Amino acid sequence: MDFGPVVTREAKERILGLINSGVEQGAELVVDNRNFSLQGYENGFFVGPHLFDKVTTDMDIYKTEIFGPVLSVVRAKTYEEAIGMAMDHEYGNGTAIFTRDGDTARDFAHRINIGMVGINVPIPVPLAYHTFGGWKKSMFGDLNQHGPDSFKFYTRTKTVTARWPSGIKEGGEFNFKAMD
């Protein structure tokens, strides 16, 4: 199996509602599984995979996080138009570019206003010793998850300035003296 059900009945209904909105707003539903059902699991929260083509940036399926098995293809004429779309979106969690050209990949990684970038890697989840976090409406705060940031987040810094004007070496009594 490749994937299972979504989490709740409400999630399933929300996802199917968004798929319907995509059709109503003029996107082309290339793979349509709205009637998907599994024998013996008719009451499960399964949503089949969907593919939209010719999605435009004014559609709800483009603006909203669907959080379901729905992929939208938005056609761009140029690289500039494509990077502009990702940069103009309110979310800035992750992104990826697939290319054989190092110059394009490098330009993309430098300019993009998104926190986690994949170059020929579709889900660029940073490993434990780097940090995980998005930009724009994907993150509120200063420090990311795991990596060095997490040690900063969960501690506070105390800075001590210490001076010892005079100590025992300056005039201490070193001779053994009897108590009078």
Place this chain on the structure above:
Amino acid sequence: MKELSHWIDGAHAKGTSGRFADVYNPATGEVQAKCPMASAAETEAAIGSAAAAQIAWGATNPQKRARVMMAMVGLMNRDMDKLAEALSREHGKTLPDAKGDLQRGLEVIEYCIAAPQMLKGEFTDDAGPGIDMYSMRQPLGVVAAIMPFNFPAMMPLWHVGPALACGNAVVLKPSERDPSVPLMLAELFVEAGLPKGVFQVVNGDKEAVDTLLDSETIQGVSFVGSTPIAQYIYSRATANGKRAQCFGGAKNHMIIMPDADMDQAADALIGAGYGAAGERCMAISVAVPVGNETADKLIDKLVPRIEKLRVAPIPTAMTWTSAPSSPARRRNASLA
């Protein structure tokens, strides 16, 4: 009906509020357990005993705290199959994907073994005549982690691990959709040597969350979920003088240039777009091919791959290791 609990002072604690949330088996739509929803009083009690336990834990040297993390790594590996199955049953993701969820959490626990190194301060000798200056990193005290349903092991571990390694006590409010694995992890932490009360699990909803956000004892808040709630929690926590890190939604774009390997790009999109039914903040939900020719080629590659996807409940017996998986899925299996 199975009734789940909270985890307070190193033991399961029955909910006393009389309020419960349904935990579904998402594959059948049936309710499989009841999850207690903590009252403000129950939440406050959990915070109070966490604060008492934190004093000794914060004074425990970082090396000893790191040894708890070392033991936890061993225990999670020992119980990996059991944890993965419990995770799949409540979340609905596939067993290999559930193991990935646990593995990515485990890797942060491994990283936390470096706590003594990470917590070292800075020192300036002779900052002035006879003056030295040094800094130290000290725990905040009690922190709260409010975590989402989509990674019920990884998300709590990403926060609980570093917070504990730094010497804090943690009150975790996991998702009421899939609370069993967080409770199992709490049991393992005690087995790993974590003192009782240092890690509390409070199941609940807005009542418990608002109690955490308004508590004068809670010093830091970590949240992962949707953007509107992230913004709400950030505003309320920071207005109350706490530090906060709140992670919200995503709409991840993948740009496909005309020179890309279209088979690779299509395989990548299948895993990133449909894996875990798209319930990941790192899912790719928008593919942006550059040029119509690229778009047509990409769609020609995507459609047959999508038609081959198998959507199914997890197997009922632990026979999943022999279950076949598609080549596309295998290729992306290492990526959470």
